[in-house]
Amino acid sequence: MSKFDLERACAEAAHQHDRAAAHYRHAAKHLAKGEHAAAAKERDLALDHSEKARIDEVGLRPDAAAEAKAQSEEAWRFMG
Numbered sequence: 006m007s008k009f010d011l012e013r014a015c016a017e018a019a020h021q022h023d024r025a026a027a028h029y030r031h032a033a034k035h036l037a038k039g040e041h042a043a044a045a046k047e048r049d050l051a052l053d054h055s056e057k058a059r060i061d062e063v064g065l066r067p068d069a070a071a072e073a074k075a076q077s078e079e080a081w082r083f084m085g
Contacts, residue, residue, distance in 0.1 A: 006067070014064050021058035025051045 006014070028051035035044035 018061035025054035
């Protein structure tokens, strides 16, 4: 991975973490007002951004990605 790609991946992961944090803050505000449906929606959006950040972070650790792929392939062989 080039220096530019690494920088871009780090920035994208950081952005996704920031978005997740903002959605969690909004969820807390909705809960304080008793707006449970809106809070659940914000929480779901926060979880989506957290998942996107996790996916971006896997790209920053190619050794972990290879290990996860090997485990997944082994699980498929076991099931099939």
